[in-house]
Amino acid sequence: MNWQYITEILPALLDGTKMTLSLFLLTLVLSIPLGLLVSVGLRSKYRPVRAVLKLYVWLMRGTPLLLQLIFVFYGLPIIHIVFERYSAALFAFVINYGAYFAEIFRGGLQSVDEGQSEAAQILGLRPWQIFRKIILPQVNKKVIPAMGNEVINLVKDSSLVYVIGLGDLLRAGNIAMARDVTLVPLLLVAVIYLLLTAALTWGLRSAERHYNYYQ
Amino acid sequence: MNWQYITEILPALLDGTKMTLSLFLLTLVLSIPLGLLVSVGLRSKYRPVRAVLKLYVWLMRGTPLLLQLIFVFYGLPIIHIVFERYSAALFAFVINYGAYFAEIFRGGLQSVDEGQSEAAQILGLRPWQIFRKIILPQVNKKVIPAMGNEVINLVKDSSLVYVIGLGDLLRAGNIAMARDVTLVPLLLVAVIYLLLTAALTWGLRSAERHYNYYQ
Amino acid sequence: IRNLNSVNNKKTTLIVGLDDTFVPMGFREKNGQIVGFDVDLAKATAKKLGQKITFQAIDWNMKETELRNGTIDLIWNGYTKSPEREKQVAFSQPYLRNQQVLITMKQSNINSFADMKGKRLGLQNGSSGQTLFEEKPKVLKNLVADKTAVLYDNFNTAFLDLQAGRTQGVLGDSIYAGYYIRQQQDPDRFQITTGGFSGETFAIGMRKQDTKLKRRIDTALNELREDGTIARLSQKWFKQDLTITLKS
Amino acid sequence: MLKLEKISKTIDGRQIIKEVSFEVVEGQTLCIVGPSGAGKTTLLRIISGLETFDSGTITLNNEPFVPKVDNASKGVIGVVFQDFRLFPHLSTLANISLAPELVSDNDQKQAREQAITLLDQLDLADKADLYPYQLSGGQKQRVAIARALAMHPQILCYDEPTSALDPSLRDSVAALIQQLKLEKITQIVVTHDLDFAAKIADQTYELAPQE
């Protein structure tokens, strides 16, 4: 491994990292609220609502994200829904990760003691207030480790966009590997991923520590 | 879509499914105990133990499983560790998923009230008994939804073995798609994945229901 | 949505779909620029056509679907002409010779396709080598271990596995084999064996309805061959002349 | 004011409450006593709408009253739970001031001031910034009482409000209940402590266990 080579390919890799990060951040911002909404719906009193959302979660978790990307980008044009490359990726990622987050939040909601919500009801809080002020803070504390897993998966899953012709970090590494016939670019890719995940892990631990103020 | 074509390619797809399932089951059986062990270690009193395990979790979650497969299979031979194809896949999957499971179990352990373990200690239960009889059953109830996410990810991640030349379900679909230039094989692949996940989801819900006997 | 008919006249920019990892036909340089034999040739062709051209990286498995959906107009990246593919796409006239060759390590003493008996063979998934392997089982398939080949996502990993000793041979494009071996520190360790399969040709893939475009491209390719451009590019990228001489 | 007639309730096939009838007069204090497991907590849950009942009727001011948790939002009923149910993520002060702030139209300052006054009365002035896990059993119970009081409901139910309190604090709570009586608040108190009941009750109802 030599430094000159590394500095030569680094710009291309960092360029790919931009795509990785942009997709990661946008997906996160959009899919967490989606997941929260779905998780609440999954516990709805109304059977049809639950049935539809269960179907959604099953379809999204039940098929590989790669296939979902392919269907959104290559399949939907058959019925005249044409997405631009990046929008297709974002759309597929958001609805996919929304389903995963929904399951995590559902688990979190389930494990908050029913007595908490009863106490808040008696105090006269409205459903939305109960959710926002009583339930959600307690759910957040519980779901951080599991959310961490999915968030970190998301960083890496963003590499699937190669299938619709978008270039991300891993793609950039693959290009360099094929061109220069060496595994060094992949090592560098791994290092960049590690740095990204280190930052995320640090953020997640801070969030966990933040919620440690109570037991 | 025509039935004859489907019956023609189905045998190849089902053959791929065998690989998917075998890798899935073996990985599950090996990585859940590993994850549990690591999660306990992550809460150890001994700082070095925690540090080493944190590093392990970070490395495993921090790099794409795809790269880990490449390093295990193509990288290790450089230092004269040569894995057989299937063992390489299994090894990479187990250590990777072990880390994800560890985080989930760690979260579960954290959210079991400390008072439970104190009460059991006072009763004279040994640490192992406390873990086995008091903590674990309560952790299990809490982690099922998050575990479900990862287990379902695992079914689909098994498709990554293409990179070391093993053929699984998705690979079989890709071959047929590239050869026959049609999205039909991928639709079939999606259906098979959906069936697999339906079975898993059903199993997971039963497990959840099983733990509903108490609150 | 693009008006797909307009690619036939000069108004619209042509989009060339290529796998940007496919050296030396079309790939990304360290500075991010897409280069390669096919890229040079496409640019020269565009000049002759008087039409603008851009390059879009795609997943090679999805190339025909991209073409059908109109997200690209040309598949131009060492695209081997085959009867199978002809059902799906229209081909330009072929512009380059290629051959499927067997790459082995010298030390393993494999000097002919027949020497692969009982040995493990590696292939790139979706490559034309794979098609030949399946279609002409007598040449290799019936000889090799388990009568199956190990499939890789790209040639790179296939070669890595060859060096690790888990396979004894790789079937691949002569063009890529040449490039790969030239990149090695010790090229002499490798051996290339030819003769198993007859030669094949590279051509440009288009939508079948783009007949006008096909005619204009064929004309341009003729001119480029006659003025020696293709031969010059072949020397530049492959260190040999692989131009197809038309037997009209 | 609040009148129960022949209320019955079965859970999982067990008859928990059988044909309970009583009436609470406005502004008075009713004590409900009875052995452990008699169904006292269940009865309070029915009155406050947290639990349904199988048969019987409830009237409030002679109008049919269907206990529903929404009533609470209109300030009808408040409950001090036997197991406290404090919000673990909120400080003592916030546990008390949250609902007045969100539900009544008190502004934040008012709500906090009221909470501090209540904490003072219950001898918890120095615990305002602690979280529930940092409180002793009796301290938690007092916060639970303060939280319910802060909403000034028409009817206030207490489930064993002094179980974790020492004699002097028990007297403080008794005094508090007397004071609320002056403010014409109707109170229903479940208790095991007969001395305490004697001190506060205008009326006592004895719940007999089933089986």
Place this chain on the structure above:
Amino acid sequence: MLKLEKISKTIDGRQIIKEVSFEVVEGQTLCIVGPSGAGKTTLLRIISGLETFDSGTITLNNEPFVPKVDNASKGVIGVVFQDFRLFPHLSTLANISLAPELVSDNDQKQAREQAITLLDQLDLADKADLYPYQLSGGQKQRVAIARALAMHPQILCYDEPTSALDPSLRDSVAALIQQLKLEKITQIVVTHDLDFAAKIADQTYELAPQE
């Protein structure tokens, strides 16, 4: 038998317990009384090894005694917690029989029979198969008592063992404590109920609050 000398404890900079000294005589019952927040629960946690202390010494039978939770496994100390801490995933019966089965060398049948006897004594015979969430407050408390009794520890600590019990059950528990006294078990009882204390105590220690 168990002697505390000048035990002090600070949590988060607050002095919770200051120089507490007392001695329990073997086979006798010591009642600890004191206002809410005085540190009674904390003291029991120190004795049982769940909490460390900052200064002072503890001796057991004149030998230095470092409370450690391992002692429990040798059957030294048992605790009835103020907040019960039943195991939510185990039935009432299993809550009681689990430890005897796993720790003492009782076989399953013995352990279950003993548990049933205890449930009978505490008037819970018909609750054996219910889970904690199905029990009333007083029922939970009695299960907690039975669970600790089942291990026959040398020293048994109770933290407010009758807070959720009606007078007649309180008398049952008092009788139970007297009975254990005959079996020479040393007992430390934290309680607010002075009548109850008077009934059972050989000795009373008043814990004064800090601040």
